[in-house]
Amino acid sequence: MSDESRGDRGWMRHAIGLARLCPHSDTAFAVGAVIVGADGVEIEHGWSRETDDKVHAEESALNKLAADDPRLRRATLYSTLEPCSQRASKDRAPCTDRILAAGIRRVVIAWREPGTFVDNCVGVEKLREHGVEVVELADLADEAMSMNRHLRL
Numbered sequence: 001m002s003d004e005s006r007g008d009r010g011w012m013r014h015a016i017g018l019a020r021l022c023p024h025s026d027t028a029f030a031v032g033a034v035i036v037g038a039d040g041v042e043i044e045h046g047w048s049r050e051t052d053d054k055v056h057a058e059e060s061a062l063n064k065l066a067a068d069d070p071r072l073r074r075a076t077l078y079s080t081l082e083p084c085s086q087r088a089s090k091d092r093a094p095c096t097d098r099i100l101a102a103g104i105r106r107v108v109i110a111w112r113e114p115g116t117f118v119d120n121c122v123g124v125e126k127l128r129e130h131g132v133e134v135v136e137l138a139d140l141a142d143e144a145m146s147m148n149r150h151l152r153l
Helices: 003-019 057-063 070-074 095-102 123-129 138-148
Strands: 032-036 042-047 076-081 106-111 133-136
Touching: 003 032, 003 042, 003 057, 003 076, 003 106, 003 138, 032 057, 042 057, 057 076, 057 095, 095 123, 106 138, 123 133
Parallel strands: 076 106, 106 133
Antiparallel strands: 032 042, 032 076
Protein backbone atom coordinates (compact mmCIF):
# COMPACT_ATOMS: atom_id res chain seq x y z
CA MET A 1 0.00 0.00 0.00
CA SER A 2 1.45 3.36 -1.00
CA ASP A 3 1.89 6.26 1.41
CA GLU A 4 -0.73 8.19 -0.56
CA SER A 5 -3.17 5.29 -0.28
CA ARG A 6 -2.62 5.09 3.50
CA GLY A 7 -3.21 8.82 3.78
CA ASP A 8 -6.34 8.61 1.66
CA ARG A 9 -7.76 5.90 3.91
CA GLY A 10 -7.05 7.94 7.04
CA TRP A 11 -8.80 11.00 5.65
CA MET A 12 -11.72 8.87 4.44
CA ARG A 13 -12.12 7.39 7.91
CA HIS A 14 -12.26 10.97 9.25
CA ALA A 15 -15.00 11.72 6.68
CA ILE A 16 -16.86 8.57 7.77
CA GLY A 17 -16.72 9.83 11.37
CA LEU A 18 -18.22 13.13 10.22
CA ALA A 19 -21.02 11.27 8.41
CA ARG A 20 -21.97 9.75 11.76
CA LEU A 21 -22.72 13.31 13.00
CA CYS A 22 -25.47 13.82 10.41
CA PRO A 23 -28.99 14.31 11.74
CA HIS A 24 -31.11 11.26 10.86
CA SER A 25 -33.10 11.45 7.63
CA ASP A 26 -35.36 9.08 5.73
CA THR A 27 -35.01 11.20 2.58
CA ALA A 28 -31.27 11.85 2.28
CA PHE A 29 -27.94 10.13 2.79
CA ALA A 30 -25.60 10.81 5.71
CA VAL A 31 -22.32 11.94 4.14
CA GLY A 32 -19.08 13.37 5.50
CA ALA A 33 -16.53 15.45 3.60
CA VAL A 34 -13.02 16.72 4.34
CA ILE A 35 -10.92 19.12 2.26
CA VAL A 36 -7.19 18.55 2.71
CA GLY A 37 -4.48 20.89 1.46
CA ALA A 38 -1.42 19.92 -0.55
CA ASP A 39 0.54 20.13 2.72
CA GLY A 40 -1.56 17.29 4.17
CA VAL A 41 -3.36 19.55 6.64
CA GLU A 42 -7.15 19.74 6.89
CA ILE A 43 -8.53 22.95 5.43
CA GLU A 44 -12.19 22.38 6.27
CA HIS A 45 -14.85 19.71 6.75
CA GLY A 46 -18.62 19.31 6.68
CA TRP A 47 -21.45 16.83 6.83
CA SER A 48 -24.95 16.46 5.46
CA ARG A 49 -27.54 18.64 7.19
CA GLU A 50 -24.83 20.36 9.25
CA THR A 51 -26.20 23.87 8.74
CA ASP A 52 -29.68 23.25 7.28
CA ASP A 53 -31.89 20.36 6.16
CA LYS A 54 -30.74 20.52 2.53
CA VAL A 55 -26.99 21.14 2.77
CA HIS A 56 -24.75 18.40 1.37
CA ALA A 57 -21.44 17.52 3.04
CA GLU A 58 -19.22 18.89 0.25
CA GLU A 59 -21.36 22.04 0.05
CA SER A 60 -21.13 22.54 3.81
CA ALA A 61 -17.32 22.32 3.76
CA LEU A 62 -16.98 24.61 0.73
CA ASN A 63 -19.44 27.16 2.18
CA LYS A 64 -17.00 27.77 5.04
CA LEU A 65 -14.29 28.97 2.63
CA ALA A 66 -13.88 31.89 0.26
CA ALA A 67 -14.75 30.82 -3.30
CA ASP A 68 -11.30 31.96 -4.45
CA ASP A 69 -9.31 30.37 -1.61
CA PRO A 70 -6.01 29.56 -3.38
CA ARG A 71 -5.49 26.39 -1.31
CA LEU A 72 -8.41 24.71 -3.08
CA ARG A 73 -6.58 24.44 -6.42
CA ARG A 74 -4.09 21.99 -4.86
CA ALA A 75 -6.47 20.36 -2.38
CA THR A 76 -8.06 16.92 -2.24
CA LEU A 77 -11.70 16.57 -1.30
CA TYR A 78 -12.68 13.37 0.53
CA SER A 79 -16.36 12.48 0.44
CA THR A 80 -17.93 9.31 1.74
CA LEU A 81 -20.38 9.38 -1.21
CA GLU A 82 -19.96 10.33 -4.86
CA PRO A 83 -20.60 14.09 -5.23
CA CYS A 84 -24.01 14.79 -6.72
CA SER A 85 -24.38 15.72 -10.38
CA GLN A 86 -27.96 16.91 -9.90
CA ARG A 87 -29.97 18.07 -6.91
CA ALA A 88 -33.50 17.46 -5.76
CA SER A 89 -33.19 21.02 -4.35
CA LYS A 90 -33.25 22.89 -7.66
CA ASP A 91 -32.23 26.17 -5.99
CA ARG A 92 -28.77 24.76 -5.17
CA ALA A 93 -25.86 23.92 -7.44
CA PRO A 94 -24.84 20.25 -7.62
CA CYS A 95 -21.72 19.43 -5.61
CA THR A 96 -19.81 18.51 -8.78
CA ASP A 97 -20.39 22.06 -10.08
CA ARG A 98 -19.21 23.50 -6.75
CA ILE A 99 -16.07 21.34 -6.79
CA LEU A 100 -15.25 22.35 -10.36
CA ALA A 101 -15.85 26.05 -9.61
CA ALA A 102 -13.52 25.80 -6.59
CA GLY A 103 -10.74 24.37 -8.78
CA ILE A 104 -10.29 21.20 -6.75
CA ARG A 105 -8.31 18.76 -8.90
CA ARG A 106 -8.54 15.55 -6.83
CA VAL A 107 -11.56 13.86 -5.22
CA VAL A 108 -11.57 10.62 -3.21
CA ILE A 109 -14.85 8.76 -2.58
CA ALA A 110 -15.85 5.54 -0.82
CA TRP A 111 -19.02 4.65 -2.75
CA ARG A 112 -21.08 5.74 -5.73
CA GLU A 113 -24.55 7.19 -5.32
CA PRO A 114 -27.25 4.59 -5.93
CA GLY A 115 -30.58 5.51 -7.56
CA THR A 116 -32.34 5.83 -4.19
CA PHE A 117 -33.10 9.56 -4.47
CA VAL A 118 -31.68 10.68 -7.82
CA ASP A 119 -31.63 8.60 -10.99
CA ASN A 120 -28.33 8.25 -12.80
CA CYS A 121 -25.84 10.23 -10.73
CA VAL A 122 -22.83 10.87 -12.94
CA GLY A 123 -20.68 12.83 -10.48
CA VAL A 124 -17.55 10.72 -11.02
CA GLU A 125 -17.89 10.88 -14.79
CA LYS A 126 -18.54 14.64 -14.80
CA LEU A 127 -15.51 15.34 -12.61
CA ARG A 128 -13.27 13.11 -14.74
CA GLU A 129 -14.53 14.76 -17.95
CA HIS A 130 -13.25 18.06 -16.52
CA GLY A 131 -9.80 16.67 -15.67
CA VAL A 132 -10.36 15.97 -11.98
CA GLU A 133 -8.61 12.86 -10.67
CA VAL A 134 -11.20 10.70 -8.91
CA VAL A 135 -10.08 7.85 -6.64
CA GLU A 136 -12.57 5.28 -5.39
CA LEU A 137 -11.81 3.46 -2.13
CA ALA A 138 -14.29 0.64 -2.66
CA ASP A 139 -12.84 -1.31 0.28
CA LEU A 140 -14.24 1.40 2.60
CA ALA A 141 -17.67 1.55 0.93
CA ASP A 142 -19.37 -0.72 3.44
CA GLU A 143 -18.13 1.36 6.38
CA ALA A 144 -19.14 4.59 4.61
CA MET A 145 -22.64 3.21 3.91
CA SER A 146 -23.17 1.87 7.44
CA MET A 147 -25.07 4.92 8.78
CA ASN A 148 -27.41 4.76 5.76
CA ARG A 149 -28.59 1.15 6.18
CA HIS A 150 -32.14 2.29 7.03
CA LEU A 151 -32.46 3.58 3.44
CA ARG A 152 -33.06 1.36 0.43
CA LEU A 153 -29.56 1.03 -1.03
